[in-house]
Amino acid sequence: MASKLGLIIKREYLAKVRNRSFIVMTILSPLLMVGMIVLIAYLAKVNDEETRVVTVLNESSFFQNDFNPSKNISFVHLEDLSLEQAKDSTTALEYYGLLHIPPAPTVEQVANAAYLYTKDNPNTSVTQELEDIFQSQLRQNRLQKLGVSFEQFSSVEKPFEINLSTFDGEKSMKGINEIKAFIGGGFGYAIMMFIIIYGGFVMRSVIEEKTSRIIEVIISSVKPFQLMLGKIIGNSLAGITQFSIWIISASLLMFIVVLIFGVDLAALSADTSGVTPGAMGVSQLGAMDSEMMMYAKEIYDIPWGLLIISFFIYFVLGYLIYSSIYAAIGAAVDNETDTQQFIFPIILPLMLAIYVGFFSVFSNPHGPIAVGFSLFPLTSPIVMLMRLPGGIGEGGVPVWQFLLSIFLLIVTFLGIVSLAAKIYRTGILMYGKKPTYKELIKWLRY
Amino acid sequence: MDHILVAENVTKTYGDYTALSNISLQIPKNCIYGLLGPNGAGKTSFIRIINQITHQDSGEILLNGEPLAPKHIASIGYLPEERGLYKSMKVGEQALYLAQLKGLSKSEAKTRLTYWFDRLNIGDWWDKKIQELSKGMAQKIQFIVTVLHEPKLLIFDEPFSGFDPINANIIKDEILQLKENGTSIIFSTHRMESVEELCEHIALIHKSEKILDGKLSDIKKAYKNNIFNVGLYVEKDVSAMMRSLKEKFNILSSEVDSDENQLNFKVQLPSHQTGDILMELSKGANINRFEETIPSANDIFIQTVNNKDNGQ
Numbered sequence: 001m002a003s004k005l006g007l008i009i010k011r012e013y014l015a016k017v018r019n020r021s022f023i024v025m026t027i028l029s030p031l032l033m034v035g036m037i038v039l040i041a042y043l044a045k046v047n048d049e050e051t052r053v054v055t056v057l058n059e060s061s062f063f064q065n066d067f068n069p070s071k072n073i074s075f076v077h078l079e080d081l082s083l084e085q086a087k088d089s090t091t092a093l094e095y096y097g098l099l100h101i102p103p104a105p106t107v108e109q110v111a112n113a114a115y116l117y118t119k120d121n122p123n124t125s126v127t128q129e130l131e132d133i134f135q136s137q138l139r140q141n142r143l144q145k146l147g148v149s150f151e152q153f154s155s156v157e158k159p160f161e162i163n164l165s166t167f168d169g170e171k172s173m174k175g176i177n178e179i180k181a182f183i184g185g186g187f188g189y190a191i192m193m194f195i196i197i198y199g200g201f202v203m204r205s206v207i208e209e210k211t212s213r214i215i216e217v218i219i220s221s222v223k224p225f226q227l228m229l230g231k232i233i234g235n236s237l238a239g240i241t242q243f244s245i246w247i248i249s250a251s252l253l254m255f256i257v258v259l260i261f262g263v264d265l266a267a268l269s270a271d272t273s274g275v276t277p278g279a280m281g282v283s284q285l286g287a288m289d290s291e292m293m294m295y296a297k298e299i300y301d302i303p304w305g306l307l308i309i310s311f312f313i314y315f316v317l318g319y320l321i322y323s324s325i326y327a328a329i330g331a332a333v334d335n336e337t338d339t340q341q342f343i344f345p346i347i348l349p350l351m352l353a354i355y356v357g358f359f360s361v362f363s364n365p366h367g368p369i370a371v372g373f374s375l376f377p378l379t380s381p382i383v384m385l386m387r388l389p390g391g392i393g394e395g396g397v398p399v400w401q402f403l404l405s406i407f408l409l410i411v412t413f414l415g416i417v418s419l420a421a422k423i424y425r426t427g428i429l430m431y432g433k434k435p436t437y438k439e440l441i442k443w444l445r446y
Numbered sequence: 447m448d449h450i451l452v453a454e455n456v457t458k459t460y461g462d463y464t465a466l467s468n469i470s471l472q473i474p475k476n477c478i479y480g481l482l483g484p485n486g487a488g489k490t491s492f493i494r495i496i497n498q499i500t501h502q503d504s505g506e507i508l509l510n511g512e513p514l515a516p517k518h519i520a521s522i523g524y525l526p527e528e529r530g531l532y533k534s535m536k537v538g539e540q541a542l543y544l545a546q547l548k549g550l551s552k553s554e555a556k557t558r559l560t561y562w563f564d565r566l567n568i569g570d571w572w573d574k575k576i577q578e579l580s581k582g583m584a585q586k587i588q589f590i591v592t593v594l595h596e597p598k599l600l601i602f603d604e605p606f607s608g609f610d611p612i613n614a615n616i617i618k619d620e621i622l623q624l625k626e627n628g629t630s631i632i633f634s635t636h637r638m639e640s641v642e643e644l645c646e647h648i649a650l651i652h653k654s655e656k657i658l659d660g661k662l663s664d665i666k667k668a669y670k671n672n673i674f675n676v677g678l679y680v681e682k683d684v685s686a687m688m689r690s691l692k693e694k695f696n697i698l699s700s701e702v703d704s705d706e707n708q709l710n711f712k713v714q715l716p717s718h719q720t721g722d723i724l725m726e727l728s729k730g731a732n733i734n735r736f737e738e739t740i741p742s743a744n745d746i747f748i749q750t751v752n753n754k755d756n757g758q
Binding site for chain 1: 529530531532543547588
């Protein structure tokens with residue numbers, strides 16, 4: 001009996017792996033993936049390098065030395081031109097815009113009368129930068145009126161961040177929950193995609209056996225349950241093969257691309273992490289470095305071993321549950337178009353898991369909703385993985401919750417697979433009609 | 447007689463629907479057994495139970511005297527009515543897979559497949575994909591896969607559907623050869639001409655019940671009703687002859703050809719006694735045909751089913 005299961009697994013695996021579209025997808029996906037990353041890196045670079053030129057017609061006595069070139073904008077100072085002439089020359093030179101600062105006695109009046117002329121609606125980063133320049137001059141001016149010196153003000157305006165610590169004294173970090181949940185979310189998302197794609201494979205393979213009418217020949221040799229199980233295992237092995245090829249070849253390709261084209265990946269990561277430190281002053285650069293170190297340490301401290309093992313456990317259990325449902329659906333219908341009404345209810349809990357994960361696990365990994373969904377078997381493979389980067393035990397997922405969720409998954413798997421097998425057994429021999437949910441329930445009793 | 451398969455009071459229901467009710471059958475060894483019945487009668491349900499695809503709700507089935515068990519799968523070969531093959535798989539690979547599922551080793555399966563492929567002249571199909579073959583070609587492969595593991599009991603459900611007459615004949619000869627070699631065969635169909643040709647025993651299932659079974663020749667004897675087909679050459683007045691016969695005998699139908707002086711009619715005699723009528727006929731005519739009509743399987747089938755439906 002075991003050898004028959006082996007035969008079925010082997011056939012299903014080979015049928016999938018030799019399939020032309022499978023081969024094409026396996027080869028193309030890493031290329032597409034790397035292509036996307038290269039494209040994004042390239043676009044980010046291009047975006048960075050585009051500097052807009054704004055001409056400045058300053059007729060006032062203020063703001064003489066304030067328009068210094070920045071990453072986004074460089075300034076061309078115009079002199080001795082009328083406003084109309086300035087406009088004309090700006091358009092003629094195809095510069096981004098013209099900043100006109102009219103003469104007036106006070107800085108407030110000057111600022112209020114200033115105009116930015118552009119061809120279309122201006123980019124917000126440009127207006128923001130210009131506004132900042134005005135803002136800082138205005139602030140200094142107001143402070144002077146109040147008799148506060150710039151130095152005094154600077155000492156007052158130091159940004160403040162609250163110190164964070166866990167109860168056992170480790171310094172904890174703002175945003176680290178989000179980073180952890182994001183990493184867990186990546187794993188959870190991978191599980192969802194895997195379930196949907198390879199569950200679909202199982203379903204199509206069942207439908208193929210039905211429509212080609214080979215099913216009755218096969219189940220006169222093996223039990224329907226064996227066939228279903230062989231199909232599920234064979235397809236998941238094909239999926240694992242594809243995944244491994246992707247990961248290996250994508251990393252190889254990445255390596256080659258970095259070597260050959262010298263795409264500056266560091267620039268990418270610096271950009272994303274640069275968002276937070278940008279708000280800090282130069283004096284805090286040293287502190288920022290040590291904070292970056294701590295983030296790196298936190299990420300390094302994420303229990304990767306546990307995550308990968310759990311990924312495997314939750315993936316296997318989740319996939320077994322969902323793909324048996326997919327197999328039952330494939331057995332119930334005659335062609336793929338009829339599957340829609342049955343597929344939506346399966347995808348629903350998966351989507352829910354992803355959204356609940358991103359919205360509630362991010363902000364509170366151990367709150368009641370996160371706990372509930374990480375125990376509920378249809379969502380736990382995804383939600384639990386989002387919680388797990390915090391570790392198991394103190395400060396992380398309580399051990400009992402981890403074990404309970406696995407236990408519930410196993411129980412659910414046994415329940416679902418026996419129900420699915422009943423629908424499968426009856427469905428594979430039914431031709432020509434699209435069953436209703438009512439009929440499916442009836443099949444459970446045959 | 448020794449039986450390959452005995453079914454006792456087999457009942458199967460699907461929800462409210464009864465597929466088989468109290469079916470009892472004895473299928474003798476080494477014979478071709480016709481399992482007949484209209485569509486939806488329960489033939490396929492019964493065959494699926496023998497193949498252990500489904501299980502009876504009650505009753506017992508013995509194969510070679512033993513209660514049906516999973517190990518018997520290897521001694522049964524089944525060609526279902528709804529049959530097909532994996533479209534994108536190569537012929538040889540597929541046949542090997544199906545043979546191995548029936549418990550043959552790979553090398554054994556390969557040897558036998560080569561033999562059968564040569565026998566049916568399809569040796570060069572090994573590397574073709576099923577989608578490149580015609581329906582009839584695919585049917586040949588299905589036939590081979592069904593008989594390859596040399597089962598003691600073969601079950602053919604409408605084996606000739608999808609074959610052209612030439613290939614149907616080849617398959618028919620193969621079936622007869624298998625029977626010669628000692629295989630017992632259950633043959634399910636509603637094509638009665640092939641029943642006449644092949645079956646020694648039949649069972650008729652209608653609306654989930656067995657309404658008739660036995661040796662085909664015995665059944666035919668039982669269904670004979672002393673009807674004779676007669677052809678006469680009458681020299682003188684054909685119509686007068688007809689009239690006088692009608693007075694004395696139960697003429698069912700007649701046909702008079704005055705130009706050729708030919709008279710044909712069907713007569714039912716009160717018992718199996720032909721002396722009276724022969725004496726009468728020989729007086730005024732030359733008899734050129736006098737034969738008893740033996741009901742065809744088709745007649746029996748229709749008559750029995752109709753009787754059952756009319757509550758007789």
